[in-house]
Amino acid sequence: MENLEIARELERISGVNPRKCMKCGKCSGTCPAYDKMEYHPHQFVSMVETGRIEKLLESESLFTCLSCFACVERCPRGVEPANIIEAVRLMKIRPQNENHLHAEQIPELLDENLPQQAIVSAFRKYKK
């Protein structure tokens, strides 16, 4: 099912223009969580471009993205796939009005050995 209205809304939230993608697949070539994902970074971009959003919203892939931003770093066209994935996540979380993680929970969950990036990443993924 195509939903171009939602697709354009996702473009607005993420600030990403999926039509800039030249389908090189470098994002999926670089993705460290590729095998854990049902839909891969290049598919996210393509599915938002063509409005096939519903499948994305149902997919676990939304939360297996590590937010490592390797795809953003290496995309030769400046498409920023991770930002688009982030926008789909927000679209999933916001209507449910439930955050998986709240700021006040952080201090007790904090592990000294956890890399800073992972904390920021978790915030990006689970916080509104």
Place this chain on the structure above:
Amino acid sequence: MQRIGVFVCWCGSNIAATVDVNAVTETLAKEPGVVYATNYQYMCSESGQNLIKDAIRDQKLTGVVICSCSPRMHEATFRKAAASAGLNPYLVEIANIREQCSWIHKNKEEATEKAIILGRTAIAKVQLNAPLIAGESPVVKRALVIGGGIAGIQTALDIAEAGFEVDIVEKKPTVGGKMTQIDKTFPTLDCSACILTPKMVEVAQNDNIKIYSYSEVEAVKGFVGNFTVSIRKKARYVKEDICTGCGLCTEKCPQKNVPNEFNLGLDTRRAIYIPFAQAVPKVATIDPNYCTKLNTGKCGVCEKICTAGAIDYTQKDEIVEQQYGAIVVATGYNPIKLDNFEEYAYSQSPDVVTSLEFERLMNAAGPTGGVLLRPSDKTHPHTIVFVQCVGSRDVSGCGKPYCSKICCMYTAKHAMLCREKYPDTEVYVFYIDVRTPGKNFDEFYRRAVEEYNVHYIKGMVGKVAPSGGKLKVQASDLLNNEQLHIDADMVVLAAAIEPDKSARPLATMLTASMDTNDFFTEAHPKLRPVESPTAGIYLSGCCQGPKDIPETVSQASACAAKVIGLLAKDKLTCNPCVAHSDELMCNGCSSCANVCPYGAITYVEKEFRQPDRTMLVRRVASVNPAVCQGCGACTVACPSGAMDLFGFSNKQIMAEVDAICK
């Protein structure tokens, strides 16, 4: 009293669809001085031109305004028509109502209004136009070719063939350029050196061609037909006319650890060297950065063993000044630096190489004698991964936004040659698109896939990680929707190509325009592809855009044809729209001379009579009309308003501004 004729062109529907040409004609007919106004479907056609000629004769016109396309397109056409009807061609003005009006507007009412304003502006200017007579300047029958690669060589040979003298300035110690480093050439796989070296020899032996090797262009003055160029002959510390090229010095020099640029640093050479066996001129050169004698004063081995006595440690750079009628730019290209692509581990592993380095590793005259060995441990690689579009088609700022054009074909060539020479190797090519337009090009690529069983995979390599002597390649296979992990022995990166770094400063010297990627701009992208918009400057090869060898050679010959066309003329018509100084107003401040990009302004001491009848010697500006290009920079810089431009006087421009603001 002026008698001005106004001619409004429809340009088919190009203008007429957006601009009400009848309204423009009627309105402009009422302007002061206008005695005749008409419109026509195609003013540039023969009947359109006749319309103008007849009106000039019948109406006794003293000025003509043509509302049509850009003056860049047809100003010359209309001026010629006016001249043939007996009107001075500089009494014709063009109002650009196509590019600057109809093409960029949608609303007909607004576009019509603007067209009327533009027409009125041209009428205001033509009221003040004065007849101008174009002078003539002689043509120096000698051409300069900057860059001695295949483009420069072909252009020089063709110009010399027509009987004109040509100088080639090459910054390296030998001519030949990139083609000397290439092993085989697609799509026929003939040996690059075998087809290039005869041409290099031909250049050296041609009486009309002089090679300035190891030399660079230092300064350019003058204009089309009359350039004065200073060439810096860098000191090679070897007397070029005495050295026999025996090569003994290059074997005995004790400084052995100099990275060999001919093999892209994959092996070493001595401090005194001949780049390769077929170098032209075959003369040794001392590298001043590594020579012990030049740096410490001790050593002198090469001088002792040179039987010809060609070594001269005291040699200095020499500046040669030479006159030319035309200048050809053939500065070529280089692969980009890969600092922005750390994910491919180029700086971490010697087994990740660029395609040009791979070319040397496959070349019989290369560091491995043509046997493909991994640079790290000199073993045969069994799995080779080729990555295309490294830095090409990249708008992220890391690479180049354009397609480098040649990579698809040379990668297919490399992959094919690998499989041909070493059938036990597995070869993967990761591509985004395979672009192989050209005679026998797509067939060539298909042969790599179908006959040589090269694995072409639609997708991109995301990262390369050196690990345990292998290169772990992680990539996407888009058609199978899979992520691939390949343990490769070598990774070959098809790095984007960019114009040589010397091109930008050279463009400044030549006042030739460039695009944002530092490729030289052609005078017209389709119809004048080998000329720069700057008169007398011609473009050959990759300095204008990425090109393969066949295309470079065609362009080089086309460029030569244009140069020959210029050199065959005895005189050129000068542009009469040049600056002149009003000596009574000039205060000798030098502001104009400082901004003049052509060096056309000099100062003279002149005697003037003062109101009290005493004489006073003053310093005043004087413009050389043959050198002035009429850019108008001086007229703006002059604080006293003494500088003015024929055809574009300050008064005329103010009249135009007034007409727009009316």
